[in-house]
Amino acid sequence: MAGMQDTTTRIDTLVGDHARLLSERLQAHRAQLFPPDARRALRKFTSGEVAQLLGVKDGYLRKLSLEGKGPAPETRAGGRRYYSPEDIQALRRTLETGAKTPGTYLPGRRAGDKLQVITVINFKGGSGKTTTAAHLAQKMALDGYRVLAIDLDPQASLSALHGFQPEFDLLDGGTLYDAIRYDDPVPLREVIQQTYFTNLDIVPGNLDLMEFEHDTPRALSGEGGALFFTRVDAALASVEGDYDVVVIDCPPQLGFLTMSALSAATAILVTVHPQMLDVMSMCQFLLMTSNLLGVVGDAGGDMSYDWLRYVVTRYEPGDGPQNQMVSFMRSMFGEHVLNHTVLKSTAISDAGITKQTLYEVEKSQFTRATYERALESLNAVNGEITDLVQQAWGR
Ligand SMILES: Nc1ncnc2c1ncn2[C@@H]1O[C@H](COP(=O)(O)OP(=O)(O)OP(=O)(O)O)[C@@H](O)[C@H]1O
Numbered sequence: 001m002a003g004m005q006d007t008t009t010r011i012d013t014l015v016g017d018h019a020r021l022l023s024e025r026l027q028a029h030r031a032q033l034f035p036p037d038a039r040r041a042l043r044k045f046t047s048g049e050v051a052q053l054l055g056v057k058d059g060y061l062r063k064l065s066l067e068g069k070g071p072a073p074e075t076r077a078g079g080r081r082y083y084s085p086e087d088i089q090a091l092r093r094t095l096e097t098g099a100k101t102p103g104t105y106l107p108g109r110r111a112g113d114k115l116q117v118i119t120v121i122n123f124k125g126g127s128g129k130t131t132t133a134a135h136l137a138q139k140m141a142l143d144g145y146r147v148l149a150i151d152l153d154p155q156a157s158l159s160a161l162h163g164f165q166p167e168f169d170l171l172d173g174g175t176l177y178d179a180i181r182y183d184d185p186v187p188l189r190e191v192i193q194q195t196y197f198t199n200l201d202i203v204p205g206n207l208d209l210m211e212f213e214h215d216t217p218r219a220l221s222g223e224g225g226a227l228f229f230t231r232v233d234a235a236l237a238s239v240e241g242d243y244d245v246v247v248i249d250c251p252p253q254l255g256f257l258t259m260s261a262l263s264a265a266t267a268i269l270v271t272v273h274p275q276m277l278d279v280m281s282m283c284q285f286l287l288m289t290s291n292l293l294g295v296v297g298d299a300g301g302d303m304s305y306d307w308l309r310y311v312v313t314r315y316e317p318g319d320g321p322q323n324q325m326v327s328f329m330r331s332m333f334g335e336h337v338l339n340h341t342v343l344k345s346t347a348i349s350d351a352g353i354t355k356q357t358l359y360e361v362e363k364s365q366f367t368r369a370t371y372e373r374a375l376e377s378l379n380a381v382n383g384e385i386t387d388l389v390q391q392a393w394g395r
């Protein structure tokens with residue numbers, strides 16, 4: 001045993017060394033994936049993809065471009081036409097002016113509609129929160145909604161998926177913590193960053209967020225007993241008019257951050273991987289959430305919401321026990337379980353390895369059937385959620 005012991009270094013020194021080593025390697029890895037001078041940009045979309053996004057025929061898009069209406073697509077070999085994300089938004093504006101039903105191409109909020117705040121939770125790690133939040137935020141942005149994504153997880157996976165590497169990019173703060181801290185908070189606008197997705201902004205995360213968990217007990221016991229659960233809501237109120245939808249990716253724990261996000265939420269999405277251990281853990285999660293939110297509610301916290309849905313993630317339809325779990329959940333929670341599921345797919349996990357979503361990657365990198373099945377399942381889930389958003393606006 002003694003031979004295995006490293007008696008010369010202290011644990012803090014050793015862990016610190018490891019952190020620096022890892023940080024260097026990660027930075028090199030990122031430089032390889034995304035050269036520093038090449039600002040990460042979103043690929044262009046084929047006219048077929050754009051037609052599908054807009055719900056029109058490809059031929060109609062060709063006619064528009066021939067008539068010089070709307071943005072001019074880039075034409076590549078074989079006459080294939082490609083549109084940038086800005087072009088897609090410009091097409092939406094063009095089409096909307098001639099639309100019979102207002103909101104067909106620009107489906108966001110109208111006067112009187114309230115900002116939708118969708119909080120993605122579950123304290124089971126790896127249940128697909130970040131994957132779900134990222135694909136939802138990006139799809140809604142592509143669909144013409146003005147979206148703000150908030151990374152509430154100190155691990156910052158959502159930020160990483162959008163090209164932010166918290167340990168290098170956010171050295172002087174820049175997370176939601178700055179806007180919700182008890183002493184000298186900054187306006188939320190100061191920590192919002194644009195992404196390379198048109199219509200999608202992000203508040204990145206990093207370890208600073210942990211401070212909120214440490215500060216809150218002190219603030220609660222201090223003078224006036226600050227109300228922790230109003231802080232996210234209050235920060236969002238300052239940018240209320242700039243967005244249609246806010247998507248909050250929560251950490252896998254039920255701390256003050258998550259509770260504040262729940263209090264700010266108008267909708268809650270609980271991600272569940274349909275396996276016994278995950279569902280048992282979710283039971284604990286729901287009990288704790290109920291107790292804690294009860295206390296927050298009694299203290300005057302806003303507990304109203306428009307909808308709550310469970311979304312089955314990493315689902316393998318061929319797996320008997322998973323099917324039983326899904327049926328079990330449906331029998332208990334009924335309409336609260338989304339009809340569609342996010343299928344387990346190597347297309348999603350492989351895209352994740354290069355810090356991308358399925359909406360970003362080039363289809364040609366994948367087996368066509370694999371890509372399409374995964375995309376279809378994500379689109380179906382996102383479509384159901386979008387319908388719920390529209391319903392909340394009375395449509
Ligand atoms: N549908 C899917 N198919 C295949 N892999 C998936 C799918 N969804 C998520 N994954 C992979 O599973 C892992 C965990 O997913 P994700 O990060 O979304 O979970 P999480 O709930 O946010 O985790 P954490 O609790 O750590 O924040 C990731 O590596 C991701 O790429």
Ligand SMILES: [Mg+2]
Nearest residue numbers: 129130153157
């Ligand atoms: Mg996550």
